[in-house]
Amino acid sequence: MDSKYEGYSQLFKALSDPNRLMIVDMLSCGELCACVILERFRITQPTLSHHMKNLCGCGLVTARKEGKWMFYSLNEDTVNDLKMFLKAVTTMKEDCICYDMEYKGGCCK
């Protein structure tokens, strides 16, 4: 298994929770304090903390501490990597993995 699939699947997993997906949307215009994010959800503070740890852990979100507050923002580099990867794996391309498979057999040949 190519490790790039392992890596990017982690990013998609981070986006596979509706709460985290909405958090990403909320961060798309700039950084927000954890307390502001929390107000918009029906989840407890530890659950939000868990989700933010997930989003930061995979690199999608960056955390900044200011006093007793935590401010979160999107990591544009990771976001762009993900967009390019999604485009790559869904678009015909010259170095496509499918070329390796031609004439490899398969029952339907």
Add this chain to the structure above:
Amino acid sequence: MDSKYEGYSQLFKALSDPNRLMIVDMLSCGELCACVILERFRITQPTLSHHMKNLCGCGLVTARKEGKWMFYSLNEDTVNDLKMFLKAVTTMKEDCICYDMEYKGGCCK
């Protein structure tokens, strides 16, 4: 919770497994028979069937039966919807969800 997050989170969940992600990549140049896909993985046939059911169920992949073979291909419409959604939730936009939150309070104000 806006149901669009629920819906698209299902698509991201489908891509959150490295095997399924690689399957999508394999399908990016055109349709493939299940047997050809199976050869590239160290998983059993029922496990592949489970993954294909997942990919088809969320709309990312379309199945076509021909005799005793199943051919799978990417559903470009769903793929494009997903790309546009990912762009939308990670880009500053006029109707951003974050505007609803201004002056809504939060401990850090």
Add this chain to the structure above:
DNA sequence: ATCATAGATAGATGATTATCTATATGATGT
């Protein structure tokens, strides 16, 4: 120093999921 507040961590729990083996279904060829 003490207290209040914001957020993180620990630990438990129920739900979901990826995988397997065994079996069923459905199509093709003899």
Add this chain to the structure above:
DNA sequence: ACATCATATAGATAATCATCTATCTATGAT
């Protein structure tokens, strides 16, 4: 009709995950 092959389904299991309550840490205010 029967055997074979490709795929799907059923059921079991171990792992992962979202969530909660309880508690800890760190910061700022009195």
